[in-house]
Amino acid sequence: MTGDPTQDPAAETPDEGSLPVDVPTSDEGSDRPATDTAGHLLTAGLTIGNRVVVRYRLEDGSQARATDFIGELVARNDDFLIVDTKKQRVKLIRADVIAAKDVPPPASRPGPAHERVGADDLEVLMAKGWVAPDRAGLGDWVLRSAGGFTGRANSALVVGDPSLPIDKAIDYVERWYAERDAAPLFQLPGEPGFAVADVPAGAALLERGYVAGGGRADWDKVLVMTGLASAVPALTTESAPVTADAKLSPEWLMTYGRSRSVVPGVTEAVLTGSDGQLFLSVRDETTRQLVGIARLAIHPGWAGLFGLWVDPAHRRRGIASTIVSAAAMVARENAMPAIYLQVSSANTDGVAFWQSLGFGVHHDYTYLARPSA
Template sequence: MGGDAVGGDAVGAGAGLAHVLREHELVVGARVVVRHRLADGSAGDALGELVAAGEAELVVATRRGEVRVRRADVLAAKAVPPPPRRRGPAHEAVGVDELEALMAEHWRPDERVDLGGWRLRAAGGFTGRANSALAIGSPGVPLGEAVAAVEDFYDRRGLPPRVAVPHAAGASPDSPAVAGELAARGWVVDTPTLVLTAALRALPAAADAPLPAGCSVASAAEPDETWLAHYRYRGTTPVPPAGRRVLVSADEQVFVRVLERGATVAVARGSLSPGWVGVAAVEVAPSHRRRGLARRLLAEVAAFGRERGATSAYLQVAEANPGARALYDGAGFGVHHAYHYRVRPGS
């Protein structure tokens, strides 16, 4: 990630930064802007990747080199969205690797080991997203060595070796180099998925998604037993302890329920990172489908994001789920890219 060290009264990435110090967002690897006091008494912004966050100083890798900021000189600091790769709205201009890295922060695993740009993740087997090697950027070693490292990581944890492979929508699943390497080794394709994005302002508001008579909405910062009982990862319950940790692993999240006369009939999860809100875990009871409940869940998550300053939204949907795709298309989402998993045969 690049960035700039800017002197004087900086604008742009630092606009609106005055008096904002979000300590919980100062995580190594995050893209941040740090406003700090300069030697002449003025203020400047360091924009880039946070490479160190000690008690005495912060180190930000900007496009002009590393900037070291004493903690005593920090005036404000926060995480910021990834930079655009092309012109256009943020939800369209963000690059594939940047969006994949951002989405990974909404669904953090118990364990993460980096191999170059790749992220090896494990969370007791709960979901592919938290138990796969995310192949973005370069692994820093030849592909054969990278695959061996992935196999060793998951074998030692008793999990099936799995690699998440992002690629352009509509492209051959074998087109990325890593996919070709894994295909040659017999690794099989699993769960082809589309990543959809939207401008948050374009998504429906609650007024655009009225509930049927007798229904109401409830939201909470953590999932209670009722919410968990209605979330079925790949059709199974209950959610294991590792799953509960993953569900509350984002910077902030909301767990929404639709109730009919006190009984929960639909659920969804919203998650937050700088500039973005994610939509996940949308479940509607079979007896209550085609009544607009999923659209209302989407509206509630969108409102959660807007209230916290997000401007873009994303979600992931299986290519083989035409009903969900039609819902999200109608709500204003468009395809950004695709990904699939490669799983070692016999695992």
């Protein structure tokens, strides 16, 4: 097998069609110490639930010395990794791992890093950038609950196969939310301008009386916009200083609370719930108050931007552009070539802002709720 999985993860992915057939599937097979090999160290940082690439040593006598496995890491213990590849579930001896890393979702169409990912794959990635404390899977669907804090964290993400017939899957979701005393809400993605009725789950929900947007203009059509970190203008000597903090500070949280309603406890959990995040801010030189903020979620190959907000008294002075330039610099320097964000199409100012920085629409989604909710 050619190709080095330690090279640009957003570039070509290893060939999933050339998996070896003699994958070890029992506890036997390694005579190395169980817990502190290079393979253990290399695989300790992999994230369960993420797509990973693992370069794996083959048995002596095999024609090739190593092969690459790519797929979702479903489990890890002291000795083994379990990876679901496209073709099969494989059990890999950690001591026999030569290189490993989390990688971005696969390319499903041609184009640069921010365009070639499919809508469903990007949705699944984005769900990891805004993680509800209470969540469950239903096949590929992701059910989320967070005390009413944001639609994203309180809706069922409709992607892929729910593993049940659609009507039964919707029944299941309705029960899941009823158990939490919450109204069911569905997040339905599709290609730009898609019609809800053309998606089987959307048609079934309309049939049950759900409405797109659930009566809220800002939920009717949300744009997922993407761009290349390298295309965002660089910071200049004139740019206001931007602070990037891995910790959520009370001051950042308080400023965030000026832009939207928060749910104490839950908001902090969601804001800090990703595998990695940075809290960006710009401070007014005179008042020393924060006047611009954003949150950057860290993913393999992708950065997500959330909660961008500038104090109304300080708008149209380039503060948001400066924050996004700083975020893009962090992204470029940390192997995140692509950036995503979500903005309601009703927020025409917000959309105009992102367009001014070169971001384009990747896909749309809508929320479906019953009118009474």
